[in-house]
Amino acid sequence: MNRLVIEGLHAGYGAVTVLRDVSIEVREGEFVALLGTNGNGKSTLLNTVLGLVKPTAGRVALEWDGRSVDLTGLAPHAIVREGIAIVPEGRRLVPTLSVTENLLLAGSSPRGRPAIDDNLAYCFDTFPMLKERRAQLAGTMSGGQQQLLAIARALMCAPTVLVIDEPSVGLAPIVVGQVFEAIAHLQETARLTILMAEQSFFQAVDVASRAYVMSHGRIIRTLDRADGAIDHAEIRRAMMGVAAA
Amino acid sequence: MILELLANAISTGVLLGCIYAALALGLAVSFGLLHIPNIAHPVFVVTGAFAATVFNAMGFDPLLVSLPLALVFYGAGIAFFEFYSRIYEKRGESDTMQALTLFFGVSLVIETVLVMQFGADQRSTDVDYVGQSLTLGPVVMPYRLLIPALVAPVMVTALWLYLKYTYAGIAIRAVAHDERALSVSGIDPGWIKRHAFGIAAATAAISGAALVIVGPIDPFAGRMQIGRAFAVVILAGMGSIPGTLAAGILIGVTEALVGAFGSPSWAPAVAFTMLLATLAFKPSGLFGAAR
Numbered sequence: 001m002n003r004l005v006i007e008g009l010h011a012g013y014g015a016v017t018v019l020r021d022v023s024i025e026v027r028e029g030e031f032v033a034l035l036g037t038n039g040n041g042k043s044t045l046l047n048t049v050l051g052l053v054k055p056t057a058g059r060v061a062l063e064w065d066g067r068s069v070d071l072t073g074l075a076p077h078a079i080v081r082e083g084i085a086i087v088p089e090g091r092r093l094v095p096t097l098s099v100t101e102n103l104l105l106a107g108s109s110p111r112g113r114p115a116i117d118d119n120l121a122y123c124f125d126t127f128p129m130l131k132e133r134r135a136q137l138a139g140t141m142s143g144g145q146q147q148l149l150a151i152a153r154a155l156m157c158a159p160t161v162l163v164i165d166e167p168s169v170g171l172a173p174i175v176v177g178q179v180f181e182a183i184a185h186l187q188e189t190a191r192l193t194i195l196m197a198e199q200s201f202f203q204a205v206d207v208a209s210r211a212y213v214m215s216h217g218r219i220i221r222t223l224d225r226a227d228g229a230i231d232h233a234e235i236r237r238a239m240m241g242v243a244a245a
Numbered sequence: 246m247i248l249e250l251l252a253n254a255i256s257t258g259v260l261l262g263c264i265y266a267a268l269a270l271g272l273a274v275s276f277g278l279l280h281i282p283n284i285a286h287p288v289f290v291v292t293g294a295f296a297a298t299v300f301n302a303m304g305f306d307p308l309l310v311s312l313p314l315a316l317v318f319y320g321a322g323i324a325f326f327e328f329y330s331r332i333y334e335k336r337g338e339s340d341t342m343q344a345l346t347l348f349f350g351v352s353l354v355i356e357t358v359l360v361m362q363f364g365a366d367q368r369s370t371d372v373d374y375v376g377q378s379l380t381l382g383p384v385v386m387p388y389r390l391l392i393p394a395l396v397a398p399v400m401v402t403a404l405w406l407y408l409k410y411t412y413a414g415i416a417i418r419a420v421a422h423d424e425r426a427l428s429v430s431g432i433d434p435g436w437i438k439r440h441a442f443g444i445a446a447a448t449a450a451i452s453g454a455a456l457v458i459v460g461p462i463d464p465f466a467g468r469m470q471i472g473r474a475f476a477v478v479i480l481a482g483m484g485s486i487p488g489t490l491a492a493g494i495l496i497g498v499t500e501a502l503v504g505a506f507g508s509p510s511w512a513p514a515v516a517f518t519m520l521l522a523t524l525a526f527k528p529s530g531l532f533g534a535a536r
C-alpha cells in the first residue's frame with residue numbers, strides 16, 4: 001500500500017517536548033485532516049515531517065511503489081525532492097520575487113525540473129488568477145492570493161504527498177471557502193494525496209476522508225468517513241473538550 | 246580650454262567609475278545579495294591582480310588568462326564560504342561583528358602571503374596597448390583605462406542576465422530573504438549561498454586583471470578600495486547589479502570633477518561623502534528595492 005507513515009514521533013524545541021508518540025498514516029489518494037486548536041502541535045508535526053523540526057524519536061517514511069524511503073533526519077529540501085511538498089504556516093513565499101519566479105524557484109528543484117513547463121502551465125490553468133498576476137511581486141498580493149500561490153508552488157515540486165498547514169489562517173471566511181474549494185478540486189482532479197492541518201474544522205471535515213484530532217501533542221482521536229459520516233458535534237467535543245481541560 | 250578639461254575629466258571619470266564597478270561587483274553579490282560583509286573582497290581582487298601578473302610574465306594576456314583563473318577563484322570562494330559558514334553561521338545567528346573580524350583577519354593573512362611571495366614592491370603587467378590612447382576630438386582615452394573599463398559593462402550585463410533569467414539566479418536573489426522559502430521549494434539554501442559566494446570570488450579574478458592593467462599595484466592596494474567598494478554597493482542599492490555600474494560611474498565622474506576643478510587631494514573623500522549622503526537621504530540607494 002502506498003502511504004506516508006509516521007511512527008512514534010517525538011519532537012520539540014530545545015528542552016520543550018511538543019509531540020509525544022505521534023503515529024499517523026496518509027494513504028494514496030486520501031485527504032487527511034489534522035485537527036486541533038491553537039498550540040496543540042499541528043505545525044510542529046507537519047514541520048517535523050518536512051525536516052524543518054528535528055525529531056527526538058520515531059520515524060517518518062514514504063512507502064511508495066514498493067520503495068520505502070526513510071525521511072527521518074533528511075534536510076528539508078531533500079525531503080521535498082523525495083516527494084513531500086508543503087504549503088507552510090505563514091506561506092513562506094519570497095515577497096521580492098514575482099509570481100512566476102516563486103513558481104519557477106520550486107519548479108527548478110531536481111524533482112520538478114523535467115516537467116517544469118508542464119507544471120507551470122498546469123498551475124496557471126488551475127489558478128487563472130496567478131496567470132493574470134504572473135509578473136506581480138508575491139509580497140504585494142492579498143492573503144488569499146498568496147495562499148493560492150503557496151499551493152501552486154507546492155504543486156511545482158511535483159509532490160507525491162501534499163502537506164498543507166492551516167490554509168485558512170488570516171483569511172476572510174469567503175476566501176477560506178475559495179481556498180478549500182481549490183484544494184478539494186485539486187484532490188479530485190489530480191488524485192492528490194493530502195495531509196492538511198486545520199482548526200476551522202467544519203470546512204476541513206467536509207472535504208476530508210479521514211481526520212486525526214490532536215491535543216497537547218498527542219493524537220487523541222481518529223475519525224474515518226468509511227465508518228459513516230464524520231460527526232461535526234463529536235469532533236467539536238473532542239477538540240474543545242480537551243482544549244478546555 | 247575649460248570645455249576640453251571638462252570633457253576629459255568626465256571621460257576619465259567614466260572609465261575609472263567602470264573599474265570601480267568591476268571591483269565592487271563581487272561585493273554587490275556577497276554583501277548586497279547574501280548580506281555577508283566581505284571586507285576581504287578588495288584583497289581577493291588584488292590576489293587576482295597578482296595572479297594575472299604571474300601569467301602575464303609567461304606571455305599571456307592578463308584579461309584572457311583571468312577567465313580560467315575565475316574558475317579557480319570560484320572554487321576557492323566555495324571552499325572559503327564553507328569554512329566561513331562552518332565557523333559562524335552554524336553556531337546560530339550569524340553575528341556581523343564576528344564576520345567582520347574574520348574577514349579582516351583573512352585580508353591580513355592574504356596580504357602577508359602576497360608579500361612573502363612577491364615582496365612589498367609594486368607589480369605591473371606588460372601589454373601592447375599600454376601607453377597608447379584613443380583620441381576622439383578633444384577627448385583622450387588611454388587604452389590602459391579604456392580596455393579594463395570595458396570589462397565592467399560586460400561583467401555587469403552577464404551577471405545581471407544570469408541572476409534575472411536562470412533558475413540559480415532566481416534562487417540567489419531569494420536566499421538572503423528567507424532560507425526556509427528555498428528549503429520548502431526543494432532548493433538547498435546552503436548550496437545556493439556557496440555558489441553565489443563562488444561567483445563573487447570569480448569576479449575578483451577578472452577585476453584584478455583589469456585593475457593591474459590600469460596601473461602597478463602592491464599587496465596592500467586593496468585597502469584603499471574597501472570604502473569605495475562599499476560606497477558603490479550602497480549607492481547602487483543593495484543587490485542591484487546594473488546599479489553597481491551606475492554608482493561606480495557616478496563616483497568616478499564626481500571624483501574626476503573634484504580632482505580637475507577642486508583639488509586632487511579631495512578626491513579620496515568623494516566616495517565616502519556619497520556613501521554617507523546615501524545612507525542619510527536615500528538608504529535604499531539609486532536602484533534598491535525597499536526591503
Ligand SMILES: Nc1ncnc2c1ncn2[C@@H]1O[C@H](COP(=O)(O)OP(=O)(O)OP(=O)(O)O)[C@@H](O)[C@H]1O
Binds near residue numbers: 016018041043089199
Ligand atoms: N519555534 C518554536 N520554539 C519554541 N516553541 C515553539 C516553537 N514553535 C511552536 N512552539 C510551541 O509548540 C507548541 C505547539 O505549537 P504548534 O505551532 O505546533 O501548534 P499548532 O497546533 O500549529 O497551533 P496553531 O493552530 O496556532 O498554528 C506550542 O506550545 C508552541 O508554543
Ligand SMILES: [Mg+2]
Binds near residue numbers: 043044089165166
Ligand atoms: Mg500551526
